[in-house]
Amino acid sequence: MPPEPAAEHIVYLVDDDEALRDSLVWLLESQGFQVAAYASAEDFLANWQPDLSGCLLLDVRMPGMNGLELHERLKARFSTLPVIFITGHGDVPMAVSALKGGAADFIEKPFNDADLLRLVSQCLSREREEGARRRQGAEVSRRLAQLTVREREVLDLIIAGKLNKQIADTLGISIKTVEVHRARVMEKMGAQSLAELVQAVLGVEAGVR
Known part of the structure; x- marks a missing residue:
């Protein structure tokens, strides 16, 4: 049955x-x-x-x-x-x-x-x-579109496995500013953890390919 x-x-x-x-x-x-x-x-x-x-x-x-x-x-x-x-x-x-x-x-x-x-x-x-x-992929894409250019840059470096200090050095900003951008990215993406954030974004990128 x-x-x-x-x-x-x-x-x-x-x-x-x-x-x-x-x-x-x-x-x-x-x-x-x-x-x-x-x-x-x-x-x-x-x-x-x-x-x-x-x-x-x-x-x-x-x-x-x-x-x-x-x-x-x-x-x-x-x-x-x-x-x-x-x-x-x-x-x-x-x-x-x-x-x-x-x-x-x-x-x-x-x-x-x-x-x-x-x-x-x-x-x-x-x-x-x-x-x-x-539906999940569409929601992640919608949230990604709400990020500012700087937030997306920070996100891409997070996905690449960079630490806050490395992100700060790469973008020429302070670690404190990186922390602020990182917190905003987590909030806008609705992610409760770094692992959840990375999995969601990589899932969407894999779907595009």
């Missing part, structure tokens, strides 16, 4: 097979998942918003825009919605290629209901974790 999904996370299902679509909606909803189903990639794309959260269960082969094409369109829009492909046997090489292109996973027809539920649950859990990291 999958863990109870968060209310704000939705499983978006895109499949042109009405019978399979209805079956999957029933299965997912019976396990407490919220589901939004679409009969075509075009319909989903018309309703896509950048802030969608949850995961996308996407058939590979559909008339019109297929699943792989929709995935590429979403990537071009910088979508963060994780994608699980539903594939037929002959589609597995394409699905593997999609994984290399950033898809979360794929499941092959005919699939076991329990396997699908487990995969969706795992995908949603990862998406929640990634969403939390993105």
Whole structure:
């Protein structure tokens, strides 16, 4: 049994097979998942918003825009919605290629209901974790933007492991002034310790790279 999904996370299902679509909606909803189903990639794309959260269960082969094409369109829009492909046997090489292109996973027809539920649950859990990291990174970036030029210089030297005296010598200011700037940096960044400050900033910089 999958863990109870968060209310704000939705499983978006895109499949042109009405019978399979209805079956999957029933299965997912019976396990407490919220589901939004679409009969075509075009319909989903018309309703896509950048802030969608949850995961996308996407058939590979559909008339019109297929699943792989929709995935590429979403990537071009910088979508963060994780994608699980539903594939037929002959589609597995394409699905593997999609994984290399950033898809979360794929499941092959005919699939076991329990396997699908487990995969969706795992995908949603990862998406929640990634969403939390993105929000934390955005908050750290917002706080960094509030630092003055001098405070940012002091911060960069703190991150580099410099002591107050070394920072003072590098910037040509007094140790007392360094201490004042350091205290302001800690306050503006909302950090309770030097380790917390360094981890937060390095985490954002790693995300940029």
